Structure formats: structure tokens, C-alpha cells
Amino acid sequence: MFQIKNGKQYRDETSRKISWGHWFAFFNILWAIAIGSRYAFIIDWPHTLSGKLYFFISLFGHFSFIIFAIYLLLIFPLSFVVKNHRTFRGISVILATIGCTLLLVDTEVFSRFHLHLSSVVWNLLVNPEKGELSRTWQIFFAPMPIILLAQMLFSRWSWEKLRSLERQRWLKFVGVFFVCAFTATHLVYAWSDAFIYRPITMQKSNFPLSYPMTARSFLESHGFLDKNQYSRTLEQEGRLDALKVDYPQHELVFAKSAVKPNIVLVTVSGLRYDSISVEKMPKLTALAEHSTQYLNHYSTGNQDNNGLTGIFYGLNANYTESLLTNQTPSVLIERLSDKATNYQIGVFSDNGFKPSLFRQSIFSQHKLSRKKKTSATTVDDFLQWHSTMALQNKAYFGYLDLHIEEGLNPTGYALALNKLDDLLSKLWQQVDSENTLLILTAAKGYYFDELNERQYRSYFAKDIIQVPMIVRWHALPIGKIEKLTSHTDLLPALMTHVFNVQNPVSDYAQGTDLFDLNGNRSWVLAGNYRWNVIITTDGTQYHLDRHGNYQKYDRTYEKQSSNSPPLGLFLDVFNQHGMFFEK
Incomplete structure (x- = not known):
């Protein structure tokens, strides 16, 4: 009981x-x-x-x-x-x-x-x-x-x-x-x-532990969604959860500049950091010896759009999707197009400006040809345009977007570099002058391993993100610069030394002045929409995902165990990460 x-x-x-x-x-x-x-x-x-x-x-x-x-x-x-x-x-x-x-x-x-x-x-x-x-x-x-x-x-x-x-x-x-x-x-x-x-x-990550449901696979299997069209739309317009940006943070103010050089910017997608050598590109290497070479320079990402974000916006790659979605113009192109500077702008590409950031944001106000050409034809078209500008005695900004064919083995890549060496040396010799600022770099490097799409998104070895940066300008001393630099440093250099901007760099970029040869950086940032990759001076990498988890790699890109993350370094990165997102 x-x-x-x-x-x-x-x-x-x-x-x-x-x-x-x-x-x-x-x-x-x-x-x-x-x-x-x-x-x-x-x-x-x-x-x-x-x-x-x-x-x-x-x-x-x-x-x-x-x-x-x-x-x-x-x-x-x-x-x-x-x-x-x-x-x-x-x-x-x-x-x-x-x-x-x-x-x-x-x-x-x-x-x-x-x-x-x-x-x-x-x-x-x-x-x-x-x-x-x-x-x-x-x-x-x-x-x-x-x-x-x-x-x-x-x-x-x-x-x-x-x-x-x-x-x-x-x-x-x-x-x-x-x-x-x-x-x-x-x-x-x-x-x-x-x-x-x-x-x-865009509200996908508003709340903690938020993982909204998607039904793309179901809709694709029942014929309600075209997977290829969907992927093309995202590639052109940016990811669906991209945030709005506040860029630049304040209206830019310019003082009258005493210099007005012609600017020639050449990016070669696929040009690795170790390509500039006597064995691989002897002609370009000889010309680079009379220029300013940045030997420890990194792209802002492992894809063309990510690298272009650093070059034209001075921003890290986690802003790429937002720039695409919001069709945000580049402050560099806006300044070049301003009547106050009166630069003539000529843009040329051998693959029809395939990276979506060109049409969607960077050159959205310019008519771009979709026609694909050989690199040789593209260089000839540019040199013809350059000759016209020289005869008219007008200041100009010329941009060449060149590419090395993907999927090559080391032998095929060496042959491609040999052809490219002839083209770039030809271009260099014809545009080089006292009043020309010539910049040669790459949106990304080149890799030979076979990687699927998911593996490639997380691949940030030196061969894909460390790239050449060569600048030929009378205002810079000739020599090899060992300090750590990034694509985000180029825009502040141009805005400061060419256009005499009065705003602090933090108003319009996340980098530092590339032309300040005395400054030192302890880290730079690469990445994409999923990863922030911190590269330190000794080549160590820390990969931080969108949820704050991290992985460590040594300078040879071997994964390392790490029980004590560099919290001070991570704090600096987190503080910089969202500074241009609209709040």
C-alpha cells in the first residue's frame, strides 16, 4: 500500500x-x-x-x-x-x-x-x-x-x-x-x-543557431528550378545572404594634385609568385629589375572576383558578394571618371570580362565587350589605344585583364609563361615613360592539383594567393621590397599619391599605403565568402570560418594542431572584418 x-x-x-x-x-x-x-x-x-x-x-x-x-x-x-x-x-x-x-x-x-x-x-x-x-x-x-x-x-x-x-x-x-x-x-x-x-x-544569419531550410534540390528534381540558371545568377549578382555595404564611409575630399601620371594596370589571372625568374620569364624579370618589386605580396582571395575586390576597392574578399549584390562602384574608377581629373579610360580583356565584378560593379558605367580574344590581340588593341592617347596628349588609365588558360600541367604552364613573357615585355617597353605609372600583378595564382569545387573554396596555398606585384614609377625607388603587402594596399597608394585624397585610409579601404616602403604589417587577409585567411610574416596561416572556428597551417601549407589561438591577432581581424558593412 x-x-x-x-x-x-x-x-x-x-x-x-x-x-x-x-x-x-x-x-x-x-x-x-x-x-x-x-x-x-x-x-x-x-x-x-x-x-x-x-x-x-x-x-x-x-x-x-x-x-x-x-x-x-x-x-x-x-x-x-x-x-x-x-x-x-x-x-x-x-x-x-x-x-x-x-x-x-x-x-x-x-x-x-x-x-x-x-x-x-x-x-x-x-x-x-x-x-x-x-x-x-x-x-x-x-x-x-x-x-x-x-x-x-x-x-x-x-x-x-x-x-x-x-x-x-x-x-x-x-x-x-x-x-x-x-x-x-x-x-x-x-x-x-x-x-x-x-x-x-539576407537575413539568414540574423540569429544564433539559425539554419533556415532550403528546397533547391527538391524544386530542381521536380523541374521547378533551373540549376544552371540559378548558379549563373548567383555568380553574376552575388550570394543571397550578402549584406549591404557602407562604402566609402565618408565622402572623399581631394586636394589639388601636382602630379597626373598615366596609369597602366595589368592583371594576369594565373601568374604565380615564382613566375618572375630568369628561368621562366627572362625578359620580364630583366625589366622588373629596374622597378619596385614586392616579393611578399598576396592577393585577397583564391578567385578572380576576390582578387579584384582588393585591387579596385581596397577591401577584403568577404565584401565581394556584397559589392556584387549592391552594385557598389569603385572609388578609384569614380575618381578617374570625375571631370576634375579628366582621365581617359580604356579597358581591355582577353576573355570578355568574364569575372562578374567587372560588369556588375567596377565598370558598370562602361560598355564592355564580351568578345573573347587571344592575349596577343588584347595587348595589340591596348597598344593601339595607347598610341592614340599619346598623340592626343591626354592623361589616361589603361587596364588589361589577361588570363592564363586553366587546367595546364607544369609543362604547359611553362610554355604559357614563355608566350606571356614576350607580350608583357613588348607592352612594358612601349608604355614605359617618365610620366607613366605601370602596375603588374595577378588576381590569383595558379595550382596544378585536381580539386573539386568544395575543396577549391577552402584552398589557400601560396601558389594560389601569393602573386607578383611590380610597380614602375619614377617616384618609387628601384629595388626588391620584402615587407608583407596585399592587394588592399594598392588603392590607398593610388588615392594618396596620385589623387591626393585628404580622408584617412579607413574611410575607403582596409589596407595600408603600398608606396610607403617604411611601414610594416604583421598580417594580411585573404579569403572568400566562407573563409577569412590570415597570413603572417613567416607564412603561417590561420583560417577562420563564418562561425568563428579556425584552422592553422604552416608556411608549407601543412595543417597544424593549435590549442592556443593568437587571440590578439583574431581580435584585430574581427574588428576589421565588418567595418564597411552597413549597420
Whole structure:
């Protein structure tokens, strides 16, 4: 008889704890929604009504699901394990307080770095190499006692009022609303993803632990979506979750410049850092000996668009997709096109300006030929145009976009370099003059390994991101420069020394002045939409993904184990990462 009574008492107590847990979960859903609403003031706010409505639907749907899932995984099992209801409620209060505090901290992390909390970010906050940051972040733990008090008060009140609360029926309707909001969040996002509706897809990473559903494979298999057309659209217009950019951050102010050199910029996609040698390109190497060579120079990415982002915008590659989506013009091309400078602009390409950044953003105001030509024909076309400019005695900006054929083996690549050596030396000798600034570099390097698309996205060995940078200009001393440099450094150099911009570099670029030969950098950044790749002076690389996880590689691109990440370095990168995203 005693056992039956004891068993009935256990069931009643457990049932009561489960019932209380529902109300406690509902209370914390409201807490999470209230705190999560702060993301509305942080994110790139959508400008369409549907985009704004989606934010609120996802706010209710996402946090109600997350909190209820935590309840099912943690608090619900405790209802059966912990017999004492005070202990049970105490543990629940502590877990809820920690969760709400972490969410509050995450909103600030997202505001500053455009990242959500991860193990690396957490280590950075609580144990940084720069101690003042730790003291700053302690402020965001200050509300923790208030949250704890509120949780304790509601815990006690709801336990005492549980019988009357159980008679309330409206909670079921609220639950149905949350389920509908959660379902709508994923269905609407799946539709927007399939039909490229950016006011909604750009909200993919608004909230922590957010992984909206997509249905591309399903739609493709049933003939509702053309996979090839979809891929072409993304390539041309940028990824769906690209953020808006605030570039430049302030209107640029220029002083009258005493110099107005002709500018010739040549990029050769596929030209590796070790190509400029007597054995491989003897003619170009001889000419480079009378120029300024940057021997430790890196592209901003492993694809043409990523490298061009650094060259023409002075920005790291994680801005490429946003520049495409927003069709953001380059401050360099805008200045060259300004009537105040009156530069004549000529642009030439051997592959019809295939990289989408050309048509979508960099030269969107110029008519570009889609016709593919040989590199020899392209160089001849440029030299003919150059001769016309010389006869008219007009200042000009000439750009050549050349490419080395992909898929070559080392022998085929050597033959391609030999032909290119003749073309570039011919071009060099004809345009070289006292009043010409000649720049030769590459959007990316070249690799011989067979990599699939997914492997290539994560491949950042020296052969693909370290590239030549040769500058021929009378204002620069002849010699080889050993300091660490990046494509992001070229734009500040041109804007400062040619156009005499008065703004600080941080208003329009993330690099430093390439022509300042005395300055030193301890790291540069390469990457793509998925990775930030930090390259240090000794060639060590740290790969950071969008979630704050990292991998370490030595100078030979061998993966290394690392239990103590350089948190001070990561802090510098995180601070720079989102400085031009619109807030």
C-alpha cells in the first residue's frame, strides 16, 4: 500500500514539474524574444514590407523553437531525475539565466564583429591578450543578477499559482502561433532562396543557431528550378545572404594634385609568385629589375572576383558578394571618371570580362565587350589605344585583364609563361615613360592539383594567393621590397599619391599605403565568402570560418594542431572584418 501511494505521489510531483516547465519555458521564450529584438537594430534592415514582416515572424518562430528545444533536451528530463521540486526549479533558473545572459552577450558580439558566439570568440572575450577588452565585456554580464532575480521570482510565483495557471487555455493558442511562425519562417525562406528574393535571404544569419531550410534540390528534381540558371545568377549578382555595404564611409575630399601620371594596370589571372625568374620569364624579370618589386605580396582571395575586390576597392574578399549584390562602384574608377581629373579610360580583356565584378560593379558605367580574344590581340588593341592617347596628349588609365588558360600541367604552364613573357615585355617597353605609372600583378595564382569545387573554396596555398606585384614609377625607388603587402594596399597608394585624397585610409579601404616602403604589417587577409585567411610574416596561416572556428597551417601549407589561438591577432581581424558593412 505504501509503494502504491509513493508511486502516485511521484507521478503527481512529476506531472506538476512538467506543467510548471511549460510555463517556465513560455516565460523564457518571451525573454529571448525581448533580447533578440535587439538584432533589429544591428542587422542590415530590409527595405521591403515583406522583408520586415519576415524578421518578426522569424524572431518569434526561431526563439520559441530554440527555447522549447532546450526545455525538451535539458529541463524535461530533469523533471524525472530530480525529485525535489526546489532543486529542480533552482537548476532550471540557473540554466535559464545563463542562456539569457549569453544571448545578450551574443547581440553585442554580433554588433561589433558580425559573428555569433563560438568557442574562439568566447575565448577572445573572456581571456584576450589585450586585457582592456575583457574589462569592457564584463559590463554585459552586469544584468545577470537582475535576470536571475526575475527568473527566481517567476519560478516561485508560477509554482504557487500553478493550479490556476493550468486552467488557462490561451497558452495552447500561443503554442500554435509559435509553431506556425516557426513553420512559416522556414517555408518562406525556402521560397525566397529558390526565387532569389534578397530582402529575406539576407537575413539568414540574423540569429544564433539559425539554419533556415532550403528546397533547391527538391524544386530542381521536380523541374521547378533551373540549376544552371540559378548558379549563373548567383555568380553574376552575388550570394543571397550578402549584406549591404557602407562604402566609402565618408565622402572623399581631394586636394589639388601636382602630379597626373598615366596609369597602366595589368592583371594576369594565373601568374604565380615564382613566375618572375630568369628561368621562366627572362625578359620580364630583366625589366622588373629596374622597378619596385614586392616579393611578399598576396592577393585577397583564391578567385578572380576576390582578387579584384582588393585591387579596385581596397577591401577584403568577404565584401565581394556584397559589392556584387549592391552594385557598389569603385572609388578609384569614380575618381578617374570625375571631370576634375579628366582621365581617359580604356579597358581591355582577353576573355570578355568574364569575372562578374567587372560588369556588375567596377565598370558598370562602361560598355564592355564580351568578345573573347587571344592575349596577343588584347595587348595589340591596348597598344593601339595607347598610341592614340599619346598623340592626343591626354592623361589616361589603361587596364588589361589577361588570363592564363586553366587546367595546364607544369609543362604547359611553362610554355604559357614563355608566350606571356614576350607580350608583357613588348607592352612594358612601349608604355614605359617618365610620366607613366605601370602596375603588374595577378588576381590569383595558379595550382596544378585536381580539386573539386568544395575543396577549391577552402584552398589557400601560396601558389594560389601569393602573386607578383611590380610597380614602375619614377617616384618609387628601384629595388626588391620584402615587407608583407596585399592587394588592399594598392588603392590607398593610388588615392594618396596620385589623387591626393585628404580622408584617412579607413574611410575607403582596409589596407595600408603600398608606396610607403617604411611601414610594416604583421598580417594580411585573404579569403572568400566562407573563409577569412590570415597570413603572417613567416607564412603561417590561420583560417577562420563564418562561425568563428579556425584552422592553422604552416608556411608549407601543412595543417597544424593549435590549442592556443593568437587571440590578439583574431581580435584585430574581427574588428576589421565588418567595418564597411552597413549597420
